[in-house]
Amino acid sequence: MVLVTAATLVVAAAASLFMAWSIGAGSSGSTPFAPAVGANAISVMRAGLVVGVLGLLGAILQGANVTEAVGTELIGGVTLTAVAAIVALVTAAALVAVGVFAGYPIATAFTVTGAVVGVGLAMGGDPAWPKYAEIATLWVLTPFVGGGVAYGVARTLIGDSLPERPLTAVLAGLVGAILANVGFALLGPAGEQASVAAVLGSGLGIGGAGAPAVSLAVAALVAVAVYADLGRDREGAQRRFLLAMGGLVAFSAGGSQVGLAIGPLVPIFSEVGVPVWALLVGGGVGLLAGSWTGAPRMIKAISQDYASMGPRRSISALIPSFAIAQTAVAFGIPVSFNEIIVSAIVGAGYAAGDAGVSRKKMGYTVLAWIGSLVGAFALGFVVFSAVDFAL
Known part of the structure; x- marks a missing residue:
């Protein structure tokens, strides 16, 4: 019995790594830097x-919320078994892998959620x-x-109504x-996350106003730094801001997407004493491998096939993507980064008068999203x- 259990756990872990690789190759690995x-x-x-690398860090520092949600909150009355976890993960990973090799960004959150609920x-x-109501609200x-x-941001940046330099600094x-205000595992007590604003604000001795004060201070420092950088080298500053946003979105992707890969393992591995942080590290390594290989x-497909993007429109796409991703992480809601990024890219692309937006590609992508949810569930x-x- 022990050998059978151990073998089942190994197979479940392998299925999780396959899922993590598929996500790293398709969603968290391709979408953040595509703009x-x-x-x-x-x-x-x-x-x-x-x-x-950034996805690995995000998985370790922010992945617990979505991981717990996928593992324990998508279905009631039962606990996922090892066999159930294997079936859900292999089903979802196979669909995502098909999308990767076909060049279409399958929504990983849709496939994993559908597969886990179906199982x-x-x-x-x-x-x-x-929970379904929360998830559906965010997805819609x-x-x-x-x-x-x-x-809106792209129209403002590329228009003449407001000066670009102070506007970019404000953004x-x-x-x-x-x-x-982003939560990190290293800053909070065991099993919880805390933000820089909360930690530093608590030491100011001004009660509930501490966190907002720190947030305003950080915002001011970043705005001044970017404003000064734009004054020295406009094009270089735009490129650096864009890369910084891509990094933040990549970090957020790791914190969100790792839960899709390891969430189903939480109920079964917790029974044998494996802590969640160990699963997060393993899932993060899987994301890293998928991103590198x-x-x-998929980066090429998303960056070139959906819309023609310049630096300002790319920045416009990544800002809401970062905000939505962190909202999903904070509330423990599985979300598709393909949906987030592709929607933002298309929105920013339309700001230039529909230049470069591929309606055909977008139509196929939406059908792939819906099909992946229904197909994974079935x-x-x-x-x-x-x-x-059979068993």
């Missing part, structure tokens, strides 16, 4: 290398309707909010304020039912 590659701020290969219902579990709003904000300050193909339910019957 920067489209704007010629960084090469495809270098983007794959950098995003892998859970096949086990006799109950639908977790409140993401294209409109992300694309809309990207469109950078907003990003700094968001970053100051498979991401360049395959998870059917495959687990067949395996359970």
Whole structure:
């Protein structure tokens, strides 16, 4: 019995690593730096290398919330078994891998969520309707909010109504304020996360005003630094700001997407004493491997096939992407980075009068998103039912 259990755990871990590789190659590994590659701020290969490292760090420092949600909150009344986790992960990873090699960004959150729910219902579990409502709300709003904000910011940056230099500095300050309030595992007590603003603000002795004061200070420092940099070298400063945003989105991708790969393992590995942080490290390594070996193909597809992007439109796409990603991480909601980034790229692309936006590619992508959710749910339910019957 011990040998069988150990073998099952090994297979489950291998399925999780396969899922992590697929995500690293397709979603977290390709989307964060795609706008920067489209704007010629960084090469495809270098983007794959950098995003892998940042994704690993994000997985370790921010991955716990989404991991717990995927592992324990998508289905009620039952706990995922090792066999259920294997079926869900292999089903989802296979669909994502097909998208990677076909050049279409399959939404990993859709496939994993669909597969886990399908498997859970096949086990006799109950639908977790409140969680589904949270997830559906974010998924539906993401294209409109992300694309809309990207469109508005891009129109403002490329227009003549406001001066570009102070506007860019204000946007950078907003990003700094968001970053100051991002939770990190290293800053919080065991099993929790805390932000820089919360930690530093608590030591100011001004009560609840401490965190907002720190946030404003960070925003001001970032805005002044970017404003000064733009004054010295406008094009170089834009490129550096763009690369910094790509890095922040890549870090956020690791914190969000690792949960899709290792979440189903939490119930079974916790029973044998494996801590969540160990799973996060393993999942982060899988993301890193996927980013380094498979991401360049998808980076090229997203950066060139959806819209023609310059530095200002790329910055406009990454700012809302970073904000949406961190919102999802904070609330423990699995979200597709392909949906976030592609929607923002299309929104920013339309700001230039529809220049370069591929409607055909976008239509196929939306169909792929819907198909991946429905297909993963159906395959998870059917495959687990067949395996359970055979066993």
